[in-house]
Amino acid sequence: MAETVIEVENLSKLYRLGTVGTGSFRQDVQRWWTTAILRKEDPFFTLSGAEDASESKQFLWALQNISFEVKQGEALGIIGSNGSGKSTLLKIISRIVRPTSGHVRGNGKVSSLLEVGTGFHQELSGRENIYLSGYILGMRKDEVKTKFDEIVAFSGIERFIDTPVKRYSSGMYVRLAFAVAAHLEPDILIVDEVLAVGDADFQKKCLGKMRDVSQSEGRTILFVSHSMQAVNNLCDKALWLNKGKLKEYGEVTSIVGKYITGVQQYKLKQSWSKPEEAPGNEHVRIKSVELVPHLLDVNAPLDIRTPLTVKFELWNMTDDVLLSAGLHLFTYGGECIFDAPSPATQCDKGVVKGECTVPGNFLNDGSYYFSLIILKNTSVSLFYYEECLSFDLEDYRENIQWYGKWWGAVRPKLPFRLEQTELVLQ
Amino acid sequence: MSANNKKWDWEIQSRTSWMGSRLDELWEYRHLLVGLVRRDFLLNYQQTVLGPFWIFFQPIMTLVTYVLVFDKLVGIPTGTVPPVLFYLAGIVLWNLFSDGFNGTSATYRENAHIFSKVYFPRLIMPLSQLSTHFMRFLFQMILLLLVIAYYLVFEDVSISVGPWLLALPFVILLTSMLALSLGLLFSVITAKYRDLANLVGLSIRLLMFLTPVIYSIDYIPEKVRWIVLLNPLTPLFELFRLSLLGEGTVTIPQLIYSVLFTLFLFAGSMLIFNKQGDKLIDVV
The missing domain is CATH 2.70.50.60 (abc- transporter (atp binding component) like domain)
Structure with a gap:
């Protein structure tokens, strides 16, 4: 049986809303005084009174008591409507934000891809940016060096590699940025919905690359997407978050199915x-x-x-x-x-x-x-x-070997003909 | 195997640690540090007229101004040391401190977008800032040494440097540590309360007048000298001049005070930076 590589236990995250303006310095001091010096309960929020806190307008539970496990080589899709806490969960597992309570334990190197082109600098050339962005994502110099040609080839912008990226088109920029990320070799890869950008052809390439990574190389993937088709295709398991709470967890097809019907009952x-x-x-x-x-x-x-x-x-x-x-x-x-x-x-x-x-x-x-x-x-x-x-x-495709997001607001079935008119005889 | 006694590589929990990142983790990211320093140099000198000469241009122009204003107009005595050497030594060391402080104090404000998207030891950012300014300082040191050499050879100025020269690395280390400590402290404060960012620029400007950059401690009236001596930078600047130019007033107790002050501030701001760092991402 595959080993558990990530274990999430009772994870909660509380956000304080509103601006940090006057009074917050005083609040900070007061809170520090009561919790750290007097060793009393936090005056501003308590876990036991979660109901009260979630009702108050000052605080928002982005996540509440989430527990699950991910096994090695598994691809876990995280689904849920906007504001359900998907991104917060990824950020906690990526060590960007701290949970309010609970913990995450894991084995292996984690790389997260929450945004395309993190650490890119407009003024620098494509070459410099590949190195810099590679380092920021946790690669070593020799790693970037050996993969450099592969990265450039994957991005398909060989000719512009020494041009500052500020002169790139947005498509080129995204391609280069993703190419770097796609060549990371972590044990656990965390991907937020970053594929929404970039042209269809490139999206397909990226999804393909990710599928290869999880299936053939035994890496673990956590994947957030709004595209049920992509989740269905890429993931084995799915986690459905609803308003910060774990609604369902299990095999991807059943969860996605429930999610679709669940969402549909909304305001029909x-x-x-x-x-x-x-x-x-x-x-x-x-x-x-x-x-x-x-x-x-x-x-x-x-x-x-x-x-x-x-x-x-x-x-x-x-x-x-x-x-x-x-x-x-x-x-x-x-x-x-x-x-x-x-x-x-x-x-x-x-x-x-x-x-x-x-x-x-x-x-x-x-x-x-x-x-x-x-x-x-x-x-x-x-x-x-x-x-x-x-x-x-929901999406529906017949005889189409492509799973990226279909373009356009409408997808009309128009009279369309394609036929062979001539044959070249050899 | 039960989950409880299993060995995990890492754990994320609500408690933030005072220690922050472990040293081996920092070492893992050394390439990032070098890459960031390289980026800063490329950015500073790309698409500029004078290119890398700006490193020298800035202290030279400051020097000209100081000599004109403080030497020719105001007439602040500089002892036996030629004014040009006196001011340049002050400017070079002051640049290390003020640029280092200023650069690192913007850590959270300027990198919030990166910090909120990817994890790496946060300390890498201020360290890279400090390294950039430290390298510029080394170039400016070369300028200073060249000017000293010029005065020795052509102007027939005798400079008696003794064993104090050995104290030079110590002065530079302490000054950098002070700059980094203050920078770390203010990076946390200004991320939380943005308006305090103005305080950084202001305090640097005012602090310069409490530091023997344009004057020597000997020429401060006895009555107010204690104010200048409260500044832990004062013995460092005097020692810097003593070791390079052979003139400066510094006592051992002053130096001990300076060292202790720096060490305490360093430890304290390191702890605050690590402890507050994770929480700040929710705020910035």
Whole structure:
């Protein structure tokens, strides 16, 4: 049986929020006095009163009582929504920040790759930066020297190796930076979501390199990603963090599956029974909004093939008004994908119902949300309900041997033909 | 094998250690230190007109100013030592202290982005800063020795250097240690309370007047001399001139005070730097 190389036990991390301004010096002194001199409990936070502390606005538990083990040669994917503590966990294992309580024990040399190009200096040439960045990541001089040509070849920027990196394009910069990192030879490699940058071709190369490292050379990898496809492909085990707590830990496919369905239940339907409680104003109030996926199996995840229907109902409070609605679809980053208008309809007091379908094979994988706007006379905004529905679309690929993040906000299935028109006979 | 009695290579826990990184770990990262010094030199002299000559240009220009102002205008006596030698010796040693202090005091502020992304012994950064300034100091020492040689050969100035010359490495070591200690201390303080960064520049400027850089301790009135003698740098500067130029006033108790002060400050700031370092990443 493989040896345990990392053991995490009851790991917690508390962050103090807000600015460190006036009073914090006094607080520091006070805290030091009570804990170090009087040997009393910390006046500002206690582990036993974790509930109290997490409710107070001053403090945030980034991680709470996390325990797990990683065996040698294992690739562990760490998944969770934004702010779930993934990065904090990696930072603690990388020895960048200290945990508030608990401990991590491990065997072997650890290298962490939390950012591409750490230690790069704009003014220096590519050559100098390879050395410097190698040293910062923990390589020795002879190590960098022997791998230098390999690194340059991997990055594919041989011609510019003596040019200051400030003149590089961002793509070249990332390629060079990752090339250095990819040639690290630690026993444990910690990778945060750094593959989101760089072009698709290079991403593929990096994922391939990482897979080689874990499978053939027996190295342990901790990998954080939002791309379930990448996690599924690269990792054996997965760890699901939710708001700083360990939600699930186990085989990658089952965890990823649970994660996808868990996230999906988020805001697919909202409804109100009384107009007074519903969001809106004196003109209109929202009765319900719902996202109905066209799926045969209700428990199947939403993926990019799934057609989605948005259904909504509103209470109209005014007689004889020309109403129309608009559905805005945004990516999680806040970029608007489309603004779909409804036809305008003459309405009286009562309930108005709307429905709009987004076809399958149209959106790319990712997280999205809908906002609903209600208009009068097709120009005056009556009510704008932001983020009324949110959902995730999973990736789906057939016969594609590539696992990097697919580009673009939309991935429409367009009529596309590719055929051989001539044959060269030899 | 149970997890409890298993041997682990490393352990991360909430308790921060006073000792910080072990020496062998620092040694592991020696290439990084050399690389950082190399980076600083490349950066300082790339795309400049005078290139490496800046190392000499800065003390020479300061020297010209000091000779004009303090010798010609104010007329501060420098004893039997020619003013040029007197001031240059002061400037060269003062540069080591002030640059070293200034450079290391910015450790956390300027490297926060690196510290928050990758681990290496934090001490490497201030050590590399100090090494950079130490190398510049060595170049400036060569300049000083050349000027001394010039005066000996062409100006017919007699300089009687005795066994005190042996104290030179000791002076340089203590001055560097003082610079590093103060730098480490202030790197922690200024990372936490940013506005105190202004204090570093100000205190360096004011401290210069409490240090025999432009004057000799002999010319300070007895009544206020104790203020200058409180400064642990004072005996070092006097000893520096004594060993190189053969003139300077220093007593053994003063030197002992200076050594003890430096050692205590060094130990204290090292502990604070190591202890606070991990916590600071949450703040900066």
